[in-house]
Amino acid sequence: MLPCMASWIYRFLLFCFCASHALAADTLYQGDDSLSSPNTLVSKNGLFTLGFTGLGSAESNASYLGIWYNNDTSHPFWLANRGKPIADNSGVLAIDGSGNMKLTYSGGDPVEFYSSQSSTTNITAILEDSGNFVLKDENSGSQQVLWQSFDSPTDTFLPGMKLGINHRTGQNWSLLSWLSDLVPTPAGAFTFEWDTNGKKLVIKRRGVFYWTSGPLRSNTSFENFYLNSGKEVDFSFINDSNADEDYFMFKVSANEYASRDQRNFSMWQLRSDGSIVDLTTSQAFGGPICKGNNADAGCERWSGPTCRSNWNSFELRSGYFFETVPRKVDYNSSLSTSDCKDICWKNCTCVGVTPIANNANNTGCVFWYGSFTQGLTGNNIQHYIIVDQGSSGKMNWIWIILASVGVVSLTGLAGLLLYRRRRRHGEKYLFELLTMDATNDTLELENDGNKGHNLKVFSAATIMAATNSFSAENKLGQGGFGPVYKGTLPDGREIAVKRLSKSSGQGLVEFKNELILIAKLQHMNLVRLVGCCIQGEEKMLVYEYMPNKSLDSFIFDE
Numbered sequence: 001m002l003p004c005m006a007s008w009i010y011r012f013l014l015f016c017f018c019a020s021h022a023l024a025a026d027t028l029y030q031g032d033d034s035l036s037s038p039n040t041l042v043s044k045n046g047l048f049t050l051g052f053t054g055l056g057s058a059e060s061n062a063s064y065l066g067i068w069y070n071n072d073t074s075h076p077f078w079l080a081n082r083g084k085p086i087a088d089n090s091g092v093l094a095i096d097g098s099g100n101m102k103l104t105y106s107g108g109d110p111v112e113f114y115s116s117q118s119s120t121t122n123i124t125a126i127l128e129d130s131g132n133f134v135l136k137d138e139n140s141g142s143q144q145v146l147w148q149s150f151d152s153p154t155d156t157f158l159p160g161m162k163l164g165i166n167h168r169t170g171q172n173w174s175l176l177s178w179l180s181d182l183v184p185t186p187a188g189a190f191t192f193e194w195d196t197n198g199k200k201l202v203i204k205r206r207g208v209f210y211w212t213s214g215p216l217r218s219n220t221s222f223e224n225f226y227l228n229s230g231k232e233v234d235f236s237f238i239n240d241s242n243a244d245e246d247y248f249m250f251k252v253s254a255n256e257y258a259s260r261d262q263r264n265f266s267m268w269q270l271r272s273d274g275s276i277v278d279l280t281t282s283q284a285f286g287g288p289i290c291k292g293n294n295a296d297a298g299c300e301r302w303s304g305p306t307c308r309s310n311w312n313s314f315e316l317r318s319g320y321f322f323e324t325v326p327r328k329v330d331y332n333s334s335l336s337t338s339d340c341k342d343i344c345w346k347n348c349t350c351v352g353v354t355p356i357a358n359n360a361n362n363t364g365c366v367f368w369y370g371s372f373t374q375g376l377t378g379n380n381i382q383h384y385i386i387v388d389q390g391s392s393g394k395m396n397w398i399w400i401i402l403a404s405v406g407v408v409s410l411t412g413l414a415g416l417l418l419y420r421r422r423r424r425h426g427e428k429y430l431f432e433l434l435t436m437d438a439t440n441d442t443l444e445l446e447n448d449g450n451k452g453h454n455l456k457v458f459s460a461a462t463i464m465a466a467t468n469s470f471s472a473e474n475k476l477g478q479g480g481f482g483p484v485y486k487g488t489l490p491d492g493r494e495i496a497v498k499r500l501s502k503s504s505g506q507g508l509v510e511f512k513n514e515l516i517l518i519a520k521l522q523h524m525n526l527v528r529l530v531g532c533c534i535q536g537e538e539k540m541l542v543y544e545y546m547p548n549k550s551l552d553s554f555i556f557d558e
């Protein structure tokens, strides 16, 4: 009995020792303490980790000192040495005896975070529960903050971080995107900033306005930027302007819909394609929807030569080029895909670009000159093509008459060919019809408008307005694929909106297949599908609302 008890006490003590040891691992102490691979610091809440990572790349031994969330080492939200990868695993982070915190490694200059002005003896660096890595002087009564990672952000914005300026210290907080999704160098094309004059968020491409949030409407939304779409977390925006500082920040709180493991945390990542993405709701703003001379959803028109009309924009397409000038392959490793698009946009001979996707970096591109014909190519490579969305609107009468004559004489022949083709391809034809103007670029579907098939594509703003931001009062019920809400369009029509939950596992292809399936069922005695809405990863189906129909008919769970 006694030895058994002793063993139990021993185990208990061992557990306590280990547990307290693990809890202590959020702090780096001055002096002999240091951090090197594979050791890490973990915040007390277990959510954030500071350590060395190869960004998920197996081929390269290069390492970066970073802080990541939820074990995602491939894209840390903060990087200490984004422009200076360490060639091996020789990196060491330490606070030396005089109080300087630096990262040293073999074969390169140290990265210095803080150099002490006076010799201090009790300095610690703590990875806090907010994800902030803070260097403090423990001797000073107020635990004075000497340096913090939140003051030198990379490409990700966390609750509690600031964007804007401190007039007193000259500190200017902004984000800078990675160059590509694989290369974190500070040579990225995009910045995310707080415009202190206009009191709005802006994305700039190489210093030029690319997207703006529009003015702040309330503590939860800007004109073109809102994140409170009925998800499990609520966001609130803070805008402060005083003698010292002019800044924006945001807070997250879990609401009553949050599941047990849901955290009151989210972060906004500025991607290398110029989008700002909230990682909890996956909502994206800017980025590929700003594709030329469109000025919707906060996009700024691109500056360029007069040959680029107001209707020109880049679209992802498969097809063939007729080259009048040989293509130019540019492997320049400083060119992001968005830089390539900008270069092409500014040269009137250029009709499109193809990113070079399979090199180590996802940088560089192919420029095409001549003309482009849409079609399905064997390997289905997608190109960014400059298309003219408004050519029909600009046609004059003579052309319309000439075209009509041509159309009438060609219709017979084409009709015959098409009929045979349709017969052969069956349902695939409808699929092609849908993919043709949607391709991979779901963002093309952002704006309200009829795209040829009889399904309407609604903007997220329209759906938000119609359903009162997916308010609880508008909720009709819950299907296996997601909740269904009632809404009213500006023209008074009543609709039912089915929000496909992300956990339904529906990708874009499945979504399109469902659309096709439902479109095919239209003639049957079912609720009519009016259209859809795609916002980032969120997909919604819009049905005609019929009060007498049972809820089941809106849900289509089979």
Ligand SMILES: *[C@@H]1O[C@H](CO)[C@@H](O)[C@H](O)[C@H]1NC(C)=O
Pocket: 059, 060, 061
């Ligand atoms: C990475 O390190 C391993 C072991 O040290 C070595 O064998 C390999 O050649 C290195 N790879 C590169 C790309 O340097």
Ligand SMILES: *[C@@H]1O[C@H](CO)[C@@H](O)[C@H](O)[C@H]1NC(C)=O
Pocket: 046, 047, 070, 071
């Ligand atoms: C991270 O990984 C460790 C070890 O695999 C695990 O114990 C921990 O729960 C993970 N943390 C999160 C937040 O997923």
Ligand SMILES: *[C@@H]1O[C@H](CO)[C@@H](O)[C@H](O)[C@H]1NC(C)=O
Pocket: 121, 122, 138, 139
């Ligand atoms: C450092 O400061 C902490 C908090 O003020 C104090 O508890 C600790 O004793 C100090 N350590 C040394 C070596 O001065």
Ligand SMILES: *[C@@H]1O[C@H](CO)[C@@H](O)[C@H](O)[C@H]1NC(C)=O
Pocket: 165, 172, 173, 174, 191, 193
């Ligand atoms: C702050 O930095 C950003 C990015 O470099 C720059 O565009 C902006 O003009 C700066 N703001 C001020 C007030 O210096």
Ligand SMILES: *[C@@H]1O[C@H](CO)[C@@H](O)[C@H](O)[C@H]1NC(C)=O
Pocket: 219, 220, 236
């Ligand atoms: C946001 O504004 C609303 C109404 O103006 C107010 O009731 C609410 O307390 C505010 N929330 C925060 C976090 O400031």
Ligand SMILES: *[C@@H]1O[C@H](CO)[C@@H](O)[C@H](O)[C@H]1NC(C)=O
Pocket: 199, 216, 217, 218, 219, 239, 240, 241, 242
């Ligand atoms: C933003 O801050 C300024 C200055 O503090 C204030 O005048 C303005 O009303 C704020 N705007 C919003 C939408 O809260």
Ligand SMILES: *[C@@H]1O[C@H](CO)[C@@H](O)[C@H](O)[C@H]1NC(C)=O
Pocket: 130, 159, 252, 253, 264, 265
């Ligand atoms: C999250 O909630 C916990 C307790 O509910 C609180 O202590 C913590 O500060 C919150 N974190 C953030 C980032 O709001």
Ligand SMILES: *[C@@H]1O[C@H](CO)[C@@H](O)[C@H](O)[C@H]1NC(C)=O
Pocket: 332, 333, 334, 335, 339
């Ligand atoms: C690569 O592109 C960058 C950015 O456009 C440019 O500054 C640089 O001169 C280019 N390098 C070469 C070798 O063309």
Ligand SMILES: *[C@@H]1O[C@H](CO)[C@@H](O)[C@H](O)[C@H]1NC(C)=O
Pocket: 183, 185, 331, 332, 333, 359, 360, 361, 363
């Ligand atoms: C990848 O980028 C690094 C710099 O970040 C550069 O040294 C290297 O040449 C690039 N590789 C390719 C294949 O472009």
Ligand SMILES: *[C@@H]1O[C@H](CO)[C@@H](O)[C@H](O)[C@H]1NC(C)=O
Pocket: 325, 328, 346, 347, 348, 349, 350, 369
């Ligand atoms: C456009 O690109 C073509 C082909 O590379 C080149 O010959 C021409 O000089 C470029 N035009 C301008 C204005 O840069």
